[in-house]
Amino acid sequence: QQPVQSPQAVILREGEDAVINCSSSKALYSVHWYRQKHGEAPVFLMILLKGGEQKGHDKISASFNEKKQQSSLYLTASQLSYSGTYFCGTAPTLWGGAQKLVFGQGTRLTINP
Amino acid sequence: NAGVTQTPKFRILKIGQSMTLQCTQDMNHNYMYWYRQDPGMGLKLIYYSVGAGITDKGEVPNGYNVSRSTTEDFPLRLELAAPSQTSVYFCASSPTGDSGNTIYFGEGSWLTVV
Numbered sequence: 070q071q072p073v074q075s076p077q078a079v080i081l082r083e084g085e086d087a088v089i090n091c092s093s094s095k096a097l098y099s100v101h102w103y104r105q106k107h108g109e110a111p112v113f114l115m116i117l118l119k120g121g122e123q124k125g126h127d128k129i130s131a132s133f134n135e136k137k138q139q140s141s142l143y144l145t146a147s148q149l150s151y152s153g154t155y156f157c158g159t160a161p162t163l164w165g166g167a168q169k170l171v172f173g174q175g176t177r178l179t180i181n182p
Numbered sequence: 183n184a185g186v187t188q189t190p191k192f193r194i195l196k197i198g199q200s201m202t203l204q205c206t207q208d209m210n211h212n213y214m215y216w217y218r219q220d221p222g223m224g225l226k227l228i229y230y231s232v233g234a235g236i237t238d239k240g241e242v243p244n245g246y247n248v249s250r251s252t253t254e255d256f257p258l259r260l261e262l263a264a265p266s267q268t269s270v271y272f273c274a275s276s277p278t279g280d281s282g283n284t285i286y287f288g289e290g291s292w293l294t295v296v
Contacts, residue, residue, distance in 0.1 A: 071224065099281040110272060110287040111225070118282050156224055160281030169281060172224035 070094050072159045074173040081147050081180050089176045091157030092139040100133050100140040101158040101170060104151075111156060114142075144178070152180045184208050186288035188273050194294045195263040203258040203291050205273030213276045214256040215240075215285070216248065218269040225272065231256055232279060263295045 072093040079087055091100060098119045103111035115126070117133035117140060128145045140159075144151055154177050158170040186207045195201055207214065212233045217225040227240030231250040245267055247259040256275075260267060273288040 101281075101285070108290075110289045113284045113286070116282055116284065158225075158285075162281065170227075170285070172226075174224045175222070 071171055072157055072173040074155075074157060074176045076176060077174070078177040079179070081178070083149055083180055083182055084146055087144045087147060087151075087178060089142040089144075089155050089157075089178070090139060091141070091159065091173055092137075093159050095138065095159075095161050097133075097135060097138050097140075097159050098162050099160045100131075101160075102131055102140075102142050103156045103158065104153045105156065105175075106153045114155075147178075147180050149180050149182065152178055154178070186273055186275055186286050188271075188288035188291050190291060191289065192292045194296060195260070197263060197265065197295060199263050200259070200261050201263070203260070203271055203273070203293075205256045205258065205288060206254050207256075207273075207275045207286070208254065209275060209277070209286065210253060211275035211277050211286075212253065213279055214250065215274045215276075216246070216256070216258045217272045217274065218242065219272060219290075220269050228258065228271075260293075265295050267293065268295045269293060 072091050075090045100117045102114040105111040131142045133140045154175040156172050156175050158172045160169045189204045215230045216228040219225050226242045229248040231237045237248050271291045274285045276283045276285045
């Protein structure tokens with residue numbers, strides 16, 4: 070089953086914060102986050118693995134709550150360069166391959182000056 | 183380091199025509215994938231390969247074929263193109279088969295079937 074992302078779209082002013090959620094009806098082992106600019110390929114942001122960890126770099130971080138089967142991506146003090154569509158991809162197990170990854174429908178983030 | 187390279191970038195096909203999308207990677211990855219992305223939607227897996235000579239179907243394989251004769255190349259063949267195959271196609275690769283590994287995407291191929 071495809072994970073559900075919320076919100077579907079969000080518009081912010083530069084410097085504001087955003088949270089994007091990714092929820093699954095299945096137990097999860099890993100959650101991938103990617104950002105895609107219009108007309109370009111998805112670019113890897115981070116992977117979170119089972120264990121409820123939190124990751125981050127710069128002003129983008131994410132958490133993974135395996136009990137709730139959901140992950141959240143946090144963007145703080147957003148910059149214009151953060152604009153794009155954010156996708157989560159979820160996998161129920163470690164093995165079985167990345168081909169088991171199922172992607173959400175995406176969250177469109179627009180940052181205005 | 184080129185990563186994952188796809189050609190062509192843009193193509194218009196007539197209904198019933200066939201074509202091959204080329205994909206090559208120079209990272210010596212065993213795992214390769216083809217996804218399609220319809221407007222406003224997420225990525226759907228078409229086919230994948232776990233190594234040269236081994237391929238398998240993904241979520242939406244109908245109307246497509248693949249082959250993997252070398253580690254580097256993973257072409258996607260569209261037979262008898264239909265308007266429903268109008269989409270953006272992404273080739274991708276990963277070093278191993280576990281879901282904790284990064285997937286590296288190519289730049290995409292925009293295909294329109296008219």
